[in-house]
Amino acid sequence: MxxxxxxxxxxxxxxxxxxxxxxxxxxxxxxxxxxxxxxxxxxxxxxxxxxxxxxxxxxxxxxxxxxxxxxxxxxxxxxxxxxxxxxxxAAHRCLAENLQNEANRAFNYLEAARAERTAGETRDDVWTIRGHEPVNNRVIELVEQSQERVLFAAPSLLFVTDDLVKALRERAANNVDVRVVSESADVRDRFETVPDVSASGPDEEPPVDFTGRVLLVDRRVVLLSVVPNVPGSDETAIWSADTAMADILSQIIEGGIESMIGF
CATH class of the missing domain: 1.10.10.10 (Winged helix-like DNA-binding domain superfamily/Winged helix DNA-binding domain)
Incomplete structure (x- = not known):
């Protein structure tokens, strides 16, 4: 060796x-x-x-x-x-198949357990997520649940993963109104060839220097994240769904964005 x-x-x-x-x-x-x-x-x-x-x-x-x-x-x-x-x-195939079968069994049960919980679940909560990748995963999951409208805003390609683009494309193909807002030309260019996804930029520079992302889904879900301007800091997000806070924040944020870009 x-x-x-x-x-x-x-x-x-x-x-x-x-x-x-x-x-x-x-x-x-x-x-x-x-x-x-x-x-x-x-x-x-x-x-x-x-x-x-x-x-x-x-x-x-x-x-x-x-x-x-x-x-x-x-x-x-x-x-x-x-x-x-x-x-x-042959052994490799057998073990891989057995492992996948066991994973399927476990997650089939977990999905059933989660479905049983849903009926009695209260949504009067605000959740915190820490870490860039966990925030990515939550954003994609919320996008995938959209039925009517998605508004996504981000200042750079750091917040735009291939999986997010795929999720937004799929929702747009299912007649969901998908809009992307960014002051970054690179972000807008990323969506230029994505069918039925509208990408716009503000007419003026944003009033505050903000590093993070915003996601509004169906006017009932809101996610806000921020990355502190401190070396080594990671992204932190809060999100809420079907709550009074989500409703109020959605209206305020959407109104502010629309006034900046003229929706």
Missing amino acids: TDADEGNGNAQPSEHEAIEALEHLGLSNYAARVFVALQRLGVGTAKEIHDVAGVPRSQVYGAAEELESLGLVELQQSTPKRYRSVSLD
Whole structure:
């Protein structure tokens, strides 16, 4: 291994790390150790696997059955029984599919749990988000929920991600009135080729030097963010939906923006 390998993260993982990674993919410790041992053996009996993997011989059978049930190992009905691993490409596909299935199961339940909560949920709240990426995610989620109108304002491309552009394009294609406001020509140019999205700039320089973004959705949702002019500071946002505060702020902000750009 070269110094360059160590510096760029291309170092070969150890057997312990490989076993740990297989455990993260859903295998038990014994199953992971048996699977690794079979890569060395090619084909092996329980005794041979025990000798290589260090797994108690009585536990090899259960671990092999676990691997077989996952489609990772084939069994030869001989005396003694012999085991061999499927190809690594096939194993990779099996583990990836199993992991995706487990993720789907978990999130299907979580979605159902959230749906049950919605009926009794109160919306009289103002929420705070800290961090540029979490704010990005919330903006996109709120845009995706729009039904009638979206007004998005930002001073630079720092606040305009590809995922946001995609979300705004999709809502515009679904007959949502989408408007983007920015003093930055780069931001306006970013939306120049996006169908049905109107991008405008103020007639005059904004009255305050503001670094952050504004999102209004359907005149019932408002999100405001700010990035302090201090080195190392991160973006912080507040947002509210279906509240008196959201209603009042939406009217004030939309009125101010319209007066600046002549909507």
